[in-house]
Amino acid sequence: MFWKYGLFFSILSGGIWGIFWQIFFTVVGILTLGTPLSLELSQIMIIGPLAGILYIKSQKFLSIKFHLTAIIVITFLIFVSHLGNPYQAEDENRLIIFMLTLLTSFFIWVSLNHSLYNLSPGKLSKHDIESFFIKFMWGIGLIILILITLIPFYIMIMTSLKNQQSLILNPLDLSVNLNTDFKTLFNSYIELFTNFNFHLFLINSFIVSCTTVIITLFFSIPGAYALARLRIPNKKIFSGTVILIYLIPSIVLIIPLYAVFSYIGLRNSLFGLILVYPATTIPVALYMLRGYFSALSSEIDDAALMDGLSRIQIILKIAIPLSKPAIVSVGLYVFMIAWNEFLIAFMFLDDPSIFTLSRGIMSLNSSEIPQQHLMAGAVIATIPVMIIFLYLEKFLISGLSAGGVKG
Amino acid sequence: MTNIKKKNKNTLLEKEKKLGLILLLPTILIVFSVVIFPLLANFWISFKPVSLGDLRPPKLIVKERIKGKLSNKNQLAEIQYSYRNSSIKYDLENVIIKDTIPNGFTVKDLHPAQFCKIKLKELTCNLNNVSSRSSGKIIIKIHKNDQWQKELDNPKKTKPLVTFSSKNVLTSFEFNTENFKKVFSASEFFEVLKVSFYYTIFGTAGALLVGLLAAQILQKSFRGRSIVRGLLLFPYVSPVIAVAFAWVILFDPFSGIVNSMLVQMNVIDKPINFFGQKYTDIIIFGYVFKFPLALSMVIAFEIWRYFPLSFLFILARMQSFPEEVYDAAKIDGASPLQQFYYISLPFLIGIMSILFLLRFIWTFNKFDDIFLLTGGNAGTRTFTVNVYEQAFAISNLGAGAAVAVVIFIFLLTFSLFFMRYSKKETF
Numbered sequence: 001m002f003w004k005y006g007l008f009f010s011i012l013s014g015g016i017w018g019i020f021w022q023i024f025f026t027v028v029g030i031l032t033l034g035t036p037l038s039l040e041l042s043q044i045m046i047i048g049p050l051a052g053i054l055y056i057k058s059q060k061f062l063s064i065k066f067h068l069t070a071i072i073v074i075t076f077l078i079f080v081s082h083l084g085n086p087y088q089a090e091d092e093n094r095l096i097i098f099m100l101t102l103l104t105s106f107f108i109w110v111s112l113n114h115s116l117y118n119l120s121p122g123k124l125s126k127h128d129i130e131s132f133f134i135k136f137m138w139g140i141g142l143i144i145l146i147l148i149t150l151i152p153f154y155i156m157i158m159t160s161l162k163n164q165q166s167l168i169l170n171p172l173d174l175s176v177n178l179n180t181d182f183k184t185l186f187n188s189y190i191e192l193f194t195n196f197n198f199h200l201f202l203i204n205s206f207i208v209s210c211t212t213v214i215i216t217l218f219f220s221i222p223g224a225y226a227l228a229r230l231r232i233p234n235k236k237i238f239s240g241t242v243i244l245i246y247l248i249p250s251i252v253l254i255i256p257l258y259a260v261f262s263y264i265g266l267r268n269s270l271f272g273l274i275l276v277y278p279a280t281t282i283p284v285a286l287y288m289l290r291g292y293f294s295a296l297s298s299e300i301d302d303a304a305l306m307d308g309l310s311r312i313q314i315i316l317k318i319a320i321p322l323s324k325p326a327i328v329s330v331g332l333y334v335f336m337i338a339w340n341e342f343l344i345a346f347m348f349l350d351d352p353s354i355f356t357l358s359r360g361i362m363s364l365n366s367s368e369i370p371q372q373h374l375m376a377g378a379v380i381a382t383i384p385v386m387i388i389f390l391y392l393e394k395f396l397i398s399g400l401s402a403g404g405v406k407g
Numbered sequence: 408m409t410n411i412k413k414k415n416k417n418t419l420l421e422k423e424k425k426l427g428l429i430l431l432l433p434t435i436l437i438v439f440s441v442v443i444f445p446l447l448a449n450f451w452i453s454f455k456p457v458s459l460g461d462l463r464p465p466k467l468i469v470k471e472r473i474k475g476k477l478s479n480k481n482q483l484a485e486i487q488y489s490y491r492n493s494s495i496k497y498d499l500e501n502v503i504i505k506d507t508i509p510n511g512f513t514v515k516d517l518h519p520a521q522f523c524k525i526k527l528k529e530l531t532c533n534l535n536n537v538s539s540r541s542s543g544k545i546i547i548k549i550h551k552n553d554q555w556q557k558e559l560d561n562p563k564k565t566k567p568l569v570t571f572s573s574k575n576v577l578t579s580f581e582f583n584t585e586n587f588k589k590v591f592s593a594s595e596f597f598e599v600l601k602v603s604f605y606y607t608i609f610g611t612a613g614a615l616l617v618g619l620l621a622a623q624i625l626q627k628s629f630r631g632r633s634i635v636r637g638l639l640l641f642p643y644v645s646p647v648i649a650v651a652f653a654w655v656i657l658f659d660p661f662s663g664i665v666n667s668m669l670v671q672m673n674v675i676d677k678p679i680n681f682f683g684q685k686y687t688d689i690i691i692f693g694y695v696f697k698f699p700l701a702l703s704m705v706i707a708f709e710i711w712r713y714f715p716l717s718f719l720f721i722l723a724r725m726q727s728f729p730e731e732v733y734d735a736a737k738i739d740g741a742s743p744l745q746q747f748y749y750i751s752l753p754f755l756i757g758i759m760s761i762l763f764l765l766r767f768i769w770t771f772n773k774f775d776d777i778f779l780l781t782g783g784n785a786g787t788r789t790f791t792v793n794v795y796e797q798a799f800a801i802s803n804l805g806a807g808a809a810v811a812v813v814i815f816i817f818l819l820t821f822s823l824f825f826m827r828y829s830k831k832e833t834f
Contacts, residue, residue, distance in 0.1 A: 030671065031664075039672045130742045141624050142635070148711065149639055152653040155664060159656060171662040172671065219437065222430035230427035231420060238431070240826070245442055247822055249772035251791045252811045255798050256448035257441070259577065262462045279441030282434055311426055340646040342775045347799075358648045371656055378649035389644050393637050396644070397719065 006121040009132050010052035010112075017111040018048020020140065025104045029087060033096060034170050037087035047077045048108060055112045056121045067109065074105035114139050153382075160188050160376035167371060188376035196373070198380060200353060201360035205339060205381075208273050208356055212338040213331050215278040216285050221327070223282075224289035225315050229301060239290070246283040250343050258347055268350045276344055281334045288333070288399070292326035293319060329399035332392055339385060357381040446815070452808040454582040459802035465494030465573045467502060467537060471563055482550045483515075486562050490534075490569075491542035499571040502534040504545070506567040511555035516548035523547075537571075586809035590797075595788070603789040605702060607771045610709035614770075615763055617710055618717025619755070623747075625718070626725050636722075643715040651779035654708055658682060685786040701785035705777050709770060717762050724758045725751065764825045768818060790814045 002008055022044045029037045051074050058066065078086055078101050089097050115136040119128070159167070163184070183190065192198040226232060227239060257276065261267035266275065296319065304314050320327065345359040355363065361377040389396055468491045475484035488506075492499050508514060508528045517523045523532040523545060532545055549562070590596060625636055642650060658665050658681040666678040679687065679700070687700040728751070736746050774791035777783060783792035790810055798807025 026672075027668065030668065036671050127740070127742045130744050134743050138624055138627065141620060145621055145624060146635060146638060149641060152650055152657055152711075153641060153645075155657050156649065156653040167662055171664055171667045219433045223434040226427040226430040230423045230430075232424060232427035232431070243826075244822055245438055247768055247772075247818065248442060248446065249769075249774065249791070249814075249818075251772065251774040251794050252449060252815050252818075253442065253445040255452060255794070255804055255808045255811060256445035258798075259452065259457075259462055259804065260445070260448065263464070263577075276441055279437050282437060283442075286434060311423075336644060340648075342646070342648050342779075358646060361648050361652070365652065371659075371662065374652055375656065378646075378652055382645045382649045385644055385646065386641075389640070390637070397640070 004123055004129070006056055006116075006119045006124055006128075007053065009119065009124075009129070010056035010116055010121065011049040012052070013115050013132075013136055014048040014050065014052025014055075014108070014112060015045055016048075016136075016140070017108050017115075018044040018051070020143075021104045021107045021111070024107075025100045026087060029089075029096070029100045030172050033089070033093055034172055035090065035093065036172075037089055040082070040086075040088075043078065043081040043086075044104075047074060047081060050077070051105075051108055052112055052116065055109070055116055056119060059116075059118075059120075067113075071102070071105045071109050074108060075102050078105065111139055156375050156378050156382070160372050160379050161185055162372050163187060164370045164372070188370075188372045189380070192373060192376055192380065196360070196364070196377075197352060197355070198357075198360060198377065201355050201357045202380065204270060204354055205357040208270055208277065209335050209338040211274050212277040212281060213334050215274070216281045216334045217327065217331055219278070220282050220285035220289055220330075221320065222315060224286050225293055225311075225319055227286065227290045228293035229298065230311070239287075242283045242287050246287060250280060254343060254347055257344075261348065267348050268354070269348075270354050270356075272348055273345060273356070276348075277338050277341065281337055284337070285330050285334055288330050289323070289326065292323045296322055325395060325398070328392070329395045332388060332396045333399035335388070336385060336396070339381075449808050449811050449815075452577070452805055453586055453812045454584065455577070455579075455805050456583065456585060457577060457804040457808075459799065459804055460496070461575075461577065461804070464575070465492065465497045465499060465539075467491070467499055467504075467569050467571055468493050469504060469567050469569055471506070471567055473562055484549055484551075486547040486549060488532075488545040488547075488567060489542065490537070490545070492537045492539055494539050494573070496539055497573050497575075498539050499537045499573045500535070502537050502569070502571040504530075504532040504534065504567050504569050506530045506562075507565045508547075508549065509562055509564065511551055512549040512562070513552045514547060514549055516546075518546040518548075586803075586805040587812075589806055590809045590813065598786075599788055599790055599793050602702060602787060603771065605699075606706055606709070606773075606777070606787070606789055607767055609706045610713070610770045610773075611763060611766045613706065613710035614713040614766060615717045615759060617714035618719075618762075619721055619759070621714060621718040622721040622725055625722060639718060640715045642712045647712070647775045648779060650712065651708070651776060655682060655780060658704065682781045683785050699786055701781055701787050705780055705787050708776060708780060709773070712776065713766065713770075717759075717766070720758055720762055721755060724755060728754060761829055764821070764828060768821045768825065771817065771821065772814070790817075 019041055022041060023039065026037055026039045051070070054070060054073075058070075085097075086101055087097055115132065117135075119132055124132070227235060227242075232238065258267065261272050266272035300318055300322075301314055304318055305311075309317065340358070341356075342358045342362075345356045346362055349355055349359045352360075352363065357377075357380065361374065361381060364374045364377050470489050472487045472489070473484060474487060475481065486508075488504060490502075490504065508525070508530055510528065514525050514530075517525065522534055523530065525531075530547070534543070537543070621639060625632060625639070657663055660666055660678040660680040660683070663678075663681075665681070666675075669675045670678060681704050682701055684700045686697040689696045689698045732750055733746060736750055741749065771789075772791060773789075774795070777787055777789060777792050778795065781787045783789070783796055788796065790813060794807045794810045794814070796807075797810055798804050
C-alpha cells in the first residue's frame with residue numbers, strides 16, 4: 001500500500017506545511033504592508049511536496065550547508081513558479097516580498113525537519129506512522145494554539161496605536177510607523193488619561209481590588225483555619241455550603257442587591273462595591289485556604305499548644321508564616337477576580353468619577369468614541385493583570401488550579 | 408481522677424467549638440447578608456409585580472414660601488406650604504406635616520382649618536391621604552407681635568417635618584405568580600432554554616477538548632515550554648471586558664480585520680456580521696444548512712477564554728502520572744495512540760468529568776461574555792442575559808427575578824448532581 005511508505009508522508013507533510021506557511025505569511029504580509037496581496041496556493045501545493053521528497057531522500061547527508069542550500073532552492077522555486085512575483089504585489093515592496101518568501105521557505109524546511117526527522121522513505125511500521133502523525137500534529141497544533149491565543153491581544157495593542165483615519169481607510173494595515181513621534185503614536189492613551197478620567201478609574205480599580213483582597217484574607221484565614229483544624233460541629237455541612245455558595249453567580253443576586261442598595265443609598269458608591277466583592281470572594285478563599293491548612297502537619301500546632309500558645313497566636317505565628325505562598329496565591333487570585341469583575345460594577349456605578357476600569361471601558365463602547373480609544377482602555381485594564389501574572393506566574397497558577405474552577 | 412481528665416477535655420473541646428464559631432462568624436455574617444439574603448429576596452421579588460420605578464420610594468415634596476414682606480409698617484404675612492405626592496403610582500397615607508412658628512408671630516387664620524391645628528406655636532397638619540400625583544396647599548395667615556425681631560424670626564428657619572406611610576410593593580405581603588406565568592408562557596422561553604443548553608454544552612465540551620489537546624501538546628518538553636504555558640493562560644487572566652471587545656473589533660463587519668482579510672482573499676464577497684447575524688446559510692453538496700452564526704461565535708469565544716483552565720488542570724494531573732507505566736507500555740510495543748487511549752485517558756477521565764460538571768455549572772451561569780459580545784441579540788439570549796433583559800432593559804424587576812429563580816433551580820439540580828458525583832471521584 002502506498003500510504004504505508006515514508007515517501008508518502010513526506011509528500012503529505014510537505015504539502016500541508018507549504019499551504020500552512022503560505023497562508024500564514026500572506027496574512028503577515030497583508031498586515032505589515034497594508035496592501036492587498038493575493039493568496040495563491042496551487043504553486044506551493046507542488047513545491048511543498050517536492051521539498052518533502054528532497055528532505056526525506058537526503059536525510060543521510062544533512063548538514064547546515066545542505067539546509068541553507070535547500071531553503072534557497074525552495075525560495076527560488078517559489079519565485080520562478082510565480083513568474084517572479086509571488087503575492088502579486090507592487091514593485092516597490094520587492095524587498096519585503098523577498099523576505100516573506102524566504103521566511104516561508106525557511107519555515108517549511110524547519111517544519112519538515114521537525115516532523116520528518118529520522119523517518120525512512122521506505123515501508124513504515126504502524127508505530128512509526130503513529131509517531132509521525134503525532135509529531136506532525138504536535139507542530140501544527142502548537143503553532144495554531146499560540147496564534148489563536150495571541151491574535152486578539154495583538155489586535156488590541158495594534159488598534160490602540162492607530163488613528164481614526166488610517167483605521168477607516170485600511171483596516172488591514174496594522175503596521176506601526178515607528179518614525180512617528182511618541183505623542184501621535186500613543187495619542188489614544190494620552191486622550192484617555194487627560195479627557196476620559198482613566199487615571200481615576202485606575203486608582204478606583206486599585207482601591208477596590210486591594211481592599212477586597214485585604215478584607216477577604218482578613219476573614220478567610222481564621223475561618224479556613226477553623227474549618228481545617230478546630231473541632232466544630234457540623235463541619236461537613238459548613239464546607240459543603242461554602243462550595244455551594246461559591247457556585248451561585250452574581251446574576252442571580254444582582255436584582256435584590258440592586259434594589260436593596262438603591263434603597264439604602266449605597267448603590268452608586270465604591271463602598272457598596274467593597275461590601276459586595278469580598279462576599280463573593282470569601283467562600284473561594286476559604287475553600288482554597290482550608291485545603292492548604294489541612295495539608296500542614298497538625299503536630300506543629302499540637303506542640304505549640306503544649307508550649308502555651310493560644311489558637312490565635314498559632315494562626316499568627318505558625319499557620320500564616322508557613323503558608324505564605326498559599327496566601328499570596330489566594331490573594332492574587334482574589335485580586336484578579338475583583339479587578340476583572342464587570343457585572344456588579346456595571347450595575348452599581350453611575351457616577352463617572354467613581355468608575356472602575358471595567359465600568360469605564362464600558363462607557364467607551366459607543367459609536368461616538370473611536371475604536372482605538374476602546375482598545376487603549378482594554379490595554380490599560382489588561383496590563384496590570386499581565387504584569388502581576390508574569391512576575392508571579394507560579395503563585396497565580398497555583399491559585400488558579402486550587403480554586404480556579406470559578407470564573 | 409478520670410473524671411477530672413474528662414472534664415478538662417470537655418472544656419477544651421467546648422472552647423475550641425466556641426473559638427471556631429467565632430472565627431467563622433464574620434464570614435457567615437457577610438455571606439449571609441450579601442449572598443443568602445439577596446437569594447431569598449430574589450424569591451420574594453419574583454412573586455411581586457415590581458418594576459424598576461418602584462425602587463424610588465414615593466415622597467411628599469413640601470415647599471415653604473412666605474408671601475408678603477414684614478417690616479415695621481407691614482404687619483401681615485402668609486406662610487404657604489405647597490405639597491405634592493411625587494409618585495405616579497402610590498397614594499400616601501397618614502400624612503402629617505409639622506412645623507414650628509417662631510415666637511414673633513401670632514397665627515390669625517388657618518386654611519384648610521379642618522386638618523390643621525396650632526398648639527403652642529406648633530403647627531400640626533393631619534392631611535390623611537394624599538393620592539398619587541395630587542398636590543395641595545396649606546395657607547397660614549400670620550401677623551407679627553411685640554416679640555418680633557427682624558433678624559431672628561424667619562418662619563423658614565425651621566424646616567417642616569413630614570411623616571407618612573405608603574404602600575410599598577417590595578415590602579407588602581401581596582404575592583402573585585404573574586411573573587412566572589409571563590416567563591414560562593413567553594414564546595421565547597423554549598428558545599432561551601435551547602440557546603442556554605447549546606451554549607453550555609458546546610462551550611464546556613469545546614473548552615475541555617481544546618484544553619486536553621493543549622495539555623497533550625505541552626506535556627512534551629521543549630525549549631520555551633514554560634513561556635508558552637504562560638501565554639496560553641492569557642485569555643483566562645485578562646479582564647473579560649478587554650478581550651470581549653477585542654473580539655468584537657476583530658470581527659467587526661466594517662473595519663474588522665477578519666472580514667477585510669476574507670474579502671481581500673476572495674473567500675467571501677460581502678463582509679459578514681459575525682456577532683449580529685442569527686443564521687448564515689452553508690451549502691454542503693447542494694443542501695442548504697442554517698448555521699447559527701452568532702451563537703457559534705459566542706461559543707467559540709467561550710472555548711477560547713476558558714480552555715486554559717481545563718488545560719491547567721489536565722496538565723497538572725498528567726504531570727503526576729507515573730512515568731514507569733509508559734515505559735512498560737513502550738516495551739510491550741504499545742503505539743503512541745494506544746498509550747494515550749489505554750493509559751492517559753483512563754487516568755484523566757476522573758478529573759475531566761469533574762471539570763466538565765463544574766465548568767458546565769459555570770458556563771450555564773455565564774453572563775458577562777455574551778452580554779458584551781452580542782448583548783443577547785441574534786439568537787444568543789441565554790437565561791442569564793434574559794435576567795438582565797427583563798429586569799433592566801424592560802425594567803420589570805419581578806420578571807427578571809423570576810428568570811433568576813429558574814436559573815437557581817437549574818443550578819441547584821446541577822450542583823446536587825455534582826456533589827453526588829464528586830464524592831465518588833477524588834478531586
